[in-house]
Amino acid sequence: MEIIYDIKVVQSRCEEVRRSGKRIAFVPTMGCLHEGHLSLMREGRERGDLLVASIFVNPTQFGPKEDFAAYPRDLERDAELARQAGVDILLHPTVEGMYPGGFATYVNVEGLTKTLCGESRPGHFRGVTTVVCKLFNIVQPHVALFGRKDFQQLTVLRRMVADLNMPIEILGMPTVREPDGLAMSSRNIYLSPAERRQALALIDAMRQAGVAARHGEQHVRRLVGLVRERIGREPDARIDYIKICDGDTLESVERVDTNSVLLLAVYIGRTRLIDNNYIFEEV
Incomplete structure (x- = not known):
């Protein structure tokens, strides 16, 4: 595996691969790799002749009071994990390389970015896209x-690719969880032992809502109420949002169907966690 810092070198290498008729798979990350990232890389290894991954902690998707400076960075560890997962090229650009002086061009997806995390983190999705x-x-x-796990991000990126006629397949892979059900996230390391136990309220609440839906409860208000009540029992939990939306449009619904997704963002202490699941799927 090669670690390449120079954007132009990676562009040239990938252009050569495309001209030879080979297939490129790509996994973008911000590092602090865990099994969720590695599962994407292993799947990418199966789907591409060349597997490229990137590690770049992107400053434009962090708000002024968010954890950009404190975001964990360990290139040596991450590079070894990426190598073991089968990555051929690890792109690790600098901030100056990605955002040179005078940078003034942004990509913004309307509509889908105004709700959920877009409402509570203004500007976040502009940075992501x-x-x-x-x-x-x-x-x-x-x-x-x-x-x-980043369901809204996945939906927004699919919209961007479709709208801009990018010839790229966007593949969404299932959320990878810890043995006790907590969704894997780079931010889980911020949780204290007591907060880590309280974080299980998210998966517990989603399971309770799913059971209720599968037993005939279709009213979103009551399902959301179940989730809110369960999470509200935890002393260090603060709910950002709990919503059930259409899985394609992210628009709120009043009654659930097989395309309805339960999405939640909850602070446990100072750590913001997100999770989601299709309401009728067991999790």
Whole structure:
């Protein structure tokens, strides 16, 4: 595996691969790799002749009071995990390389970014779509892999690719969880032992809502109430949002069907966690 810092070198290498008729798979990350990222890389290994991953902590998707400076960074550890997962090229660009002086061009997806995390983190998705668009232009992948844990992000990126006629398949992979059900996240390391136990309220609440839906409860208000009541029992929990939406449009619904997704964002202490699940799927 090669670690390449120079954007132009990666562009040139990927152009050569495309011209030879081979397939490129791409997994963009911000590092602090865990099994969720590695599952994407292993799937990418199966789907591409060349597997490229990137590690770039993107400043434009962090708000002024968020954890950009404190976000964990360990390139040596991450590079070894990526190598074991079968990555051929690990792109690790600098902030100056991605956002040179005078940078003034952004990509913004309307509508889908105004709700859920977009409502509570203004500007976040503009940063995400801009950096992913730039990475797509660098790597020119045939397929890019993302985790379904970031459901809104996945939906927004699919919209961006469709709207901008990018010839890229966006593959959403299932959320990878710890043995006790907590969704894997780089931010889980911020949780104290007591907060880590309280964080299980998210998966517990989603399971309770799913059971209720499968037993005939269709009213969103009552299902959301179940989730809110369960999470509200935890002393360090603060709910950002709990919503049940259409899985394609992210629009709120009043009654659930098989395409309805339960999405939640909850602070446990100072750590913001997100999770989701299709309401009728067991989790």
